[in-house]
Amino acid sequence: MNTFIQGYAHKFGDDINTDLISPAQYMELSLAEMAAHAMEGADPDFAAKMRKGDIIVAGKNFGSGSSRETAPLALLGAGVALIVAESFARIFYRNCINTGLPVLICPTAGQIAEGDLLAVDLAQGKIRDLSNGSEHAADQLPPHLLRLLSHGGLLGDLQQRLNHKEADPCTRK
Amino acid sequence: MGKTIAEKLLARSAGLAQVKAGDIITARVDCAMMDDILGPRVVIAEQLEKLQAEIWDRERVVVICDHYSPAATIQQADIVAFTRRWAKAQGIRNYVEGQGPCHQILAEKGFFRPGSLVVGTDSHTCTGGAFGCFSTGIGSTEMLGVLVTGEIWLRVPESLSFDFHGVLQPGVMAKDMILRVIGDIGHGGATYMAMEFSGETIRALPMDERMCISNMAVEAGAKAGLIAADEKTAAYLAAHGCDSGFTPITSDADAVYRQCYQYDVATLEPLVAAPHHVDQVYPARELAGTHIDSAYIGSCTGGRLSDLQAAAEILRGRRVAAGCRLLVSPASQTIWRQAAASGLLSVLADAGATILAPSCGACLGVHSGLLAAGESGISTTNRNFRGRMGSPESKVYLASPATVAAAAVAGKIVDCREFCRESGGGR
Numbered sequence: 001m002n003t004f005i006q007g008y009a010h011k012f013g014d015d016i017n018t019d020l021i022s023p024a025q026y027m028e029l030s031l032a033e034m035a036a037h038a039m040e041g042a043d044p045d046f047a048a049k050m051r052k053g054d055i056i057v058a059g060k061n062f063g064s065g066s067s068r069e070t071a072p073l074a075l076l077g078a079g080v081a082l083i084v085a086e087s088f089a090r091i092f093y094r095n096c097i098n099t100g101l102p103v104l105i106c107p108t109a110g111q112i113a114e115g116d117l118l119a120v121d122l123a124q125g126k127i128r129d130l131s132n133g134s135e136h137a138a139d140q141l142p143p144h145l146l147r148l149l150s151h152g153g154l155l156g157d158l159q160q161r162l163n164h165k166e167a168d169p170c171t172r173k
Numbered sequence: 174m175g176k177t178i179a180e181k182l183l184a185r186s187a188g189l190a191q192v193k194a195g196d197i198i199t200a201r202v203d204c205a206m207m208d209d210i211l212g213p214r215v216v217i218a219e220q221l222e223k224l225q226a227e228i229w230d231r232e233r234v235v236v237i238c239d240h241y242s243p244a245a246t247i248q249q250a251d252i253v254a255f256t257r258r259w260a261k262a263q264g265i266r267n268y269v270e271g272q273g274p275c276h277q278i279l280a281e282k283g284f285f286r287p288g289s290l291v292v293g294t295d296s297h298t299c300t301g302g303a304f305g306c307f308s309t310g311i312g313s314t315e316m317l318g319v320l321v322t323g324e325i326w327l328r329v330p331e332s333l334s335f336d337f338h339g340v341l342q343p344g345v346m347a348k349d350m351i352l353r354v355i356g357d358i359g360h361g362g363a364t365y366m367a368m369e370f371s372g373e374t375i376r377a378l379p380m381d382e383r384m385c386i387s388n389m390a391v392e393a394g395a396k397a398g399l400i401a402a403d404e405k406t407a408a409y410l411a412a413h414g415c416d417s418g419f420t421p422i423t424s425d426a427d428a429v430y431r432q433c434y435q436y437d438v439a440t441l442e443p444l445v446a447a448p449h450h451v452d453q454v455y456p457a458r459e460l461a462g463t464h465i466d467s468a469y470i471g472s473c474t475g476g477r478l479s480d481l482q483a484a485a486e487i488l489r490g491r492r493v494a495a496g497c498r499l500l501v502s503p504a505s506q507t508i509w510r511q512a513a514a515s516g517l518l519s520v521l522a523d524a525g526a527t528i529l530a531p532s533c534g535a536c537l538g539v540h541s542g543l544l545a546a547g548e549s550g551i552s553t554t555n556r557n558f559r560g561r562m563g564s565p566e567s568k569v570y571l572a573s574p575a576t577v578a579a580a581a582v583a584g585k586i587v588d589c590r591e592f593c594r595e596s597g598g599g600r
Contacts, residue, residue: 015360015450019558024537027210028241028248041560061361064394065558066537067296069215069312089394090365091296095312144197144326154314155220158321162224 035077052079063092100153175425229323245540273505273531283415287402305402347382356454364394471502475553493525494584
């Protein structure tokens with residue numbers, strides 16, 4: 001897996017909920033159509049501004065609310081490479097890992113500015129803000145979550161386990 | 174060291190003698206529920222086929238079409254039809270359509286077994302915590318993993334304890350209790366944790382009201398909202414023709430909690446969560462006079478029989494205010510029929526309410542009465558995020574059925590106790 005990610009920051013505040021990330025009225029559409037409306041509730045121009053490989057930087061409790069996996073899937077479809085937030089809502093966090101969208105918890109995410117170019121070492125949890133030279137420490141992802149991400153999410157992991165008839169290696173000793 | 178209900182339930186599911194908060198375990202799933210909006214159509218059907226894998230145990234799988242039923246658009250109808258065909262092709266016998274929100278169906282059909290582990294593709298699956306069942310919401314890909322393996326990895330959560338004592342005033346309901354809690358700890362105040370509700374007030378609440386409290390645990394970010402099963406749980410299961418035998422699981426007296434909260438509900442008053450966050454909680458009297466265009470009583474949070482009864486007590490002999498609409502969606506076909514048989518639906522309709530099908534539609538703004546730009550709605554549902562029930566330019570206030578009914582009569586937010594006193598009753 002490429003654990004090095006470089007992209008421009010798109011800034012959001014606290015409590016960006018799943019209804020804003022993936023509005024319910026678009027959920028009956030295909031994933032590709034849904035991706036065109038990603039984050040529309042929080043920023044109607046997001047899809048237009050977004051370049052593939054960009055990074056979302058947000059405050060506390062990002063992804064609160066619904067269990068809708070259409071939220072990370074729409075962000076992936078829009079080209080988001082990584083989400084850095086001060087904290088995440090639980091189901092959304094798991095959904096990101098499971099769909100292969102990297103997430104980092106970073107207490108100082110608020111200091112990163114809109115449009116800053118970030119260089120991120122995912123495995124080490126290190127974020128360098130190339131626009132001003134500052135560095136930000138993120139929580140290191142536990143090994144079993146890095147492993148899931150390295151398989152592109154839970155699906156790739158399941159394929160490997162089914163092919164090799166393995167038990168879940170994250171919890172079985 | 175003592176154990177919390179959450180630790181005991183997950184130890185059982187993991188087949189371990191004991192677990193502690195922070196442990197990562199592999200748990201056996203007792204029931205896996207998929208709905209229409211985030212069920213087979215998202216990732217699951219396509220990838221199950223690609224994996225050439227079989228469902229681990231069809232009898233433990235439940236598929237419920239509730240969000241898009243009855244369908245408002247051809248796309249919604251296609252999704253329901255796809256889900257129905259998929260369930261049939263997979264040989265899933267537990268298929269339910271058009272009978273109401275999934276969590277109420279799981280409750281009535283006995284899938285919230287005390288002591289069991291339930292996962293569902295809807296965040297309000299935490300409703301099952303009211304039955305002393307570890308029940309939580311998961312995503313679609315996660316569900317695919319469960320369908321293939323029958324297992325899920327979980328981090329054993331720390332617990333927050335909420336102990337309630339005292340007797341609720343007339344016009345004050347379980348919804349006010351959980352709004353108070355969320356107002357106090359915040360929209361993310363229980364993230365990754367289990368909320369445990371206990372005390373004499375909880376034990377005195379009927380199952381309908383307990384489910385309202387557990388249902389909203391996720392609005393504080395919690396993984397589960399647990400209430401120890403007791404004789405009321407057994408009576409509810411028996412009344413619905415389900416197996417009512419179980420071994421009660423309670424927290425130990427010396428269980429370790431992240432934090433303990435005490436509430437005396439005697440002083441609790443009717444509350445309202447203001448737009449656009451569930452933790453923006455105010456006494457209804459402080460928002461009195463706020464204009465209301467639409468009032469909604471329904472959903473897996475606030476459409477049960479006791480909710481309709483509370484609304485009827487206020488609406489009996491009164492009329493919905495001119496310029497305001499009142500929509501009522503009983504939370505299941507069973508509740509619909511009970512409310513019809515007992516005359517409750519007539520009381521509501523006589524007051525001017527429109528009685529809708531049991532469905533999730535209005536709660537998440539996909540059918541059955543949306544809000545227009547500039548309109549304000551008050552609702553017994555669980556979320557008031559921007560645009561949740563219609564236009565992003567609309568506003569949603571969350572409250573109890575009594576408060577919503579009172580607002581419908583007044584055409585504006587009021588303290589519903591004024592109506593309770595006038596009618597000499599209330600709850």
